[in-house]
Amino acid sequence: MLHRYCAGMLGLVILAMVLVSFLRRQGRLLACLTFGLVLGQASLGMLTVTMNLFPLVVMGHLLGGMTILALLWLANLRHWSVATESVIPILYPFRTLWLTRIGLGVLVMQIALGGWTSANYAALTCHQLPWCDGPWWRWLDFIQAFDPVPPPSDSYQFGVLPYGARMTIQLTHRSWAVVTGLTLLLLAWRIGREGLVGLGLVLAALVLLQIVLGVSNIGLLLPLPVALAHHGVAALLLLTMVTIWFALGRQSARIRET
Numbered sequence: 437m438l439h440r441y442c443a444g445m446l447g448l449v450i451l452a453m454v455l456v457s458f459l460r461r462q463g464r465l466l467a468c469l470t471f472g473l474v475l476g477q478a479s480l481g482m483l484t485v486t487m488n489l490f491p492l493v494v495m496g497h498l499l500g501g502m503t504i505l506a507l508l509w510l511a512n513l514r515h516w517s518v519a520t521e522s523v524i525p526i527l528y529p530f531r532t533l534w535l536t537r538i539g540l541g542v543l544v545m546q547i548a549l550g551g552w553t554s555a556n557y558a559a560l561t562c563h564q565l566p567w568c569d570g571p572w573w574r575w576l577d578f579i580q581a582f583d584p585v586p587p588p589s590d591s592y593q594f595g596v597l598p599y600g601a602r603m604t605i606q607l608t609h610r611s612w613a614v615v616t617g618l619t620l621l622l623l624a625w626r627i628g629r630e631g632l633v634g635l636g637l638v639l640a641a642l643v644l645l646q647i648v649l650g651v652s653n654i655g656l657l658l659p660l661p662v663a664l665a666h667h668g669v670a671a672l673l674l675l676t677m678v679t680i681w682f683a684l685g686r687q688s689a690r691i692r693e694t
Contacts, residue, residue: 556601
């Protein structure tokens with residue numbers, strides 16, 4: 437119920453943002469898009485209950501929440517022009533902007549895989565690192581693991597997929613985490629080298645912290661505080677990437693104008 441009350445208050449705040457944007461004739465598209473996502477989130481929240489935790493709905497609900505968070509942060513950046521006016525020294529903003537876009541896409545994919553892992557209760561399938569014990573490759577089942585329509589069930593709480601499919605989901609999440617970590621660390625080095633030292637350090641620190649939390653989730657069997665921190669750092673990584681994308685986009689636009 438607390439979650440529902442907070443969601444209702446958030447919807448009212450975003451509705452007020454829409455009204456203010458029309459009064460000021462500024463930022464209307466972003467405000468309306470955010471409010472539209474809130475309405476969609478309300479529908480997904482209802483379906484999460486009525487469809488008994490159907491995995492695709494649960495993952496969509498997570499991604500919708502992350503998208504709303506990113507859009508609200510983007511609105512804040514556009515209002516305050518954070519980290520853009522004083523940052524001039526980047527030599528190759530266009531190349532770095534493309535790397536940022538790739539990194540953002542890779543991160544979103546990793547967040548989606550994390551949501552799919554959670555929605556299918558696959559986080560505790562394998563307790564070993566880096567892979568599972570025994571001939572784990574014989575159990576891989578990508579077709580069933582990523583089938584958007586799982587086997588019929590009265591309830592999807594605690595998951596319905598067999599061991600092989602759940603193990604495949606978790607190992608895919610781990611493997612893509614390596615890709616995500618290397619991509620974001622490369623971006624952190626690149627933007628730090630070209631002038632955005634503060635953002636580069638923040639991004640690198642968050643990536644390393646997220647790796648530690650991910651490993652801790654496996655080794656400590658998913659304790660609630662660690663799992664919550666893992667989710668929170670993923671949100672902070674998303675906001676950091678949006679900030680970097682916004683800063684580089686503004687500078688690239690400024691260079692085009694000159």
